[in-house]
Amino acid sequence: MTETVPQPAEGLRQHLAEAMAKEAGSLAFRKQGTEWEHLRSVWLAHADAAVNALHRWEQQQAEPPLLDTAENSAWHSVWLHGKWTWLTKCMTTEEREYAAQCVDQYDRYLAVVDGEPNRPGLDGLRWWREAGR
Incomplete structure (x- = not known):
């Protein structure tokens, strides 16, 4: 069973990716040019992963495990x-x-x-x- 995780709004996704890249010292979003596209896509994937992890954590907090089986x-x-x-x-x-x-x-x-x-x-x-x- 594949869990459906809501995708973040594009603005939030972009903001997270840029913030993580900046914290890591990456120039991916500070430089122009197509040679930086791959690195930007990697940071966007990291942002997606962070949002998905947060979503799963929130679900786990909201749904206690079923003990009465x-x-x-x-x-x-x-x-x-x-x-x-x-x-x-x-x-x-x-x-x-x-x-x-x-x-x-x-x-x-x-x-x-x-x-x-x-x-x-x-x-x-x-x-x-x-x-x-």
Whole structure:
């Protein structure tokens, strides 16, 4: 899925490119001539990248991660009702970390629902870290 990022107004794009070039000591926008066109296009691309990064950051700040997912809930059930240590011993460390992340995310969701958003994490969830594995 490709994210659509709004393009900045041409005046803003040009202003950002010129400001970044000036800060870097580039002569790209201070000199005339076609030999500077390539360098100007590079600074314009940098301006586009900066605006896109800012847009993505703003979206991340506005949209908290979804913690209440079916997958997180399922792993949390395994944590509650299964033999967590035995089950995760059969996994690679990468798989253990992923499963533990799901459990932790759902536990944080439940903490908010329970009115305890600062509740400490689950003891023994990442037992392999404690055991040095």
